[in-house]
Amino acid sequence: MQILSAQYVITSAKNPPLIDGALVIEKGKILDIGPKKQIFSHYAQAEVIDFGESILFPGLVNAHTHASMTIFRGLADDLPLMTWLENYIFPVERHLKPEWVYWGAKLAIAEMFRSGVTLFADMYLFEEEVIKAVEEAGVKATLGEGLFDFPSPNYGPLENGLALTEKLFKDFAEHSRIKIMACPHATYTCSPDTLKAVANIAERYDALIHIHLSETKDEVSLIKARYGKTPPFHLDSLGLLNERLLVAHAVQLTDEEIELLAKRQVKVAHCPESNLKLGSGVAPVPALLEAGVCVGLGTDGPASNNDLDLIGEMRTAALIQKGLTFDPTKLPAKDVFSMATSLGAEALGWPELGCLTKDGPADLAVIRLSSSHLTPCYDPISILVYSARAGDVTDVMVAGEFVMRDSRILTFDEDEAKQKVLEISQEIKALLGR
DSSP states (O other): OEEEEEEEEOOOTTSOOEEEEEEEEETTEEEEEEEHHHHHHHTTTSEEEEOOSEEEEEOEEEEEEOGGGGGGTTSSOSOOHHHHIIIIIHHHHTTOOHHHHHHHHHHHHHHHHTTTEEEEEEEESSHHHHHHHHHHHTOEEEEEEEEOSSOBTTTBSHHHHHHHHHHHHHHTTTOSSEEEOBEEOBTTTSOHHHHHHHHHHHHHTTOOEEEEESOSHHHHHHHHHHHSSOHHHHHHHTTOOSTTEEEEEOOSOOHHHHHHHHHTTOEEEEOHHHHHHTTOOOOOHHHHHHHTOEEEEOOOOTTTSSOOOHHHHHHHHHHHHHHHHTOTTSSOHHHHHHHHTHHHHHHTTOTTOSSOOTTSBOOEEEEETTSGGGOSOSOHHHIIIIIOOTTOEEEEEETTEEEEETTEEOSSOHHHHHHHHHHHHHHHHHHHTO
């Protein structure tokens, strides 16, 4: 049994922070939570870790990544999405190796720990290697193999990818830290038959489907020309638009499409920095939230962002809506914090995460308030959203176990992951003739 205490304990965006709060942890769960003095007196025999002048908060949720693309960070920048994909990313990915994906994921998880992430979504290739990294690191994840109509460097033809997806569903059905989802890449890389086949598998396993949707104007025009419908209505005609669908981006939406997503209870992963960098636009997040859509926050991959800093993503998400609408009240800090915690957890199929509650999982992070840019602290949620940065997080716990303590990752060798990715980058440079 352990007691963790801090000057501020944020249990959720909905509740006022506990001043001088504490929580009791036993067997991976929060046994009790309340004022520090009360907790200390009731559990006098427990081990105490007092973080002092710190903010203790629910672990953040990164709702959309291609984590292993750390190996491509900075490979191609300042390009439109389709140029970036078709001329740079897809050609290099044809040479992708399992060990590249494994070490790329390890480095990504280290980066995410340093911004307080305890749960993330991942869609990529050789996803079994990402799973291996997740298991070793002690993080939680909802993930799946990326599916395309064209051959994959991992599984080859599509039918093998569908079989692999089904195998992952079976193999990880009872895993405590991993959930599998079906991951068709996009409406422009997956035919209607592919999408229906994926939906059939996901329905059998009552699982999430994750897909890129309405990311750019060009995508919308292409799908409309190809199928006579915009991407959301195209998916709806195929039966995919429902409560088990998580769409990434959702930038180019009409009011009618927002209403449709809300009606079908579709979840959205908002990735503001990637959308900005690729010139895709800005998702209508306030309208989605007002319509009742569950919107989580994601970084996208580190090849298009170019980082996995979810704390920075919160700040960007809030600021761009205020600038676009000329309204400083749009997307306030509490709403963005909800997107990065409870709404993201709900979107990924972990409704019990993203908050700190009695009998709930002990998934949390700590920021110490000793840095100049975190001084003073009038409102801890405001500090997290508008002032904090990746690297300010000192401690991270998943299921009651520290995975990072005093800024040191405990579950794997971060320096080894860095070195391996540096070696992989030399292989990639050789492939590109650089």
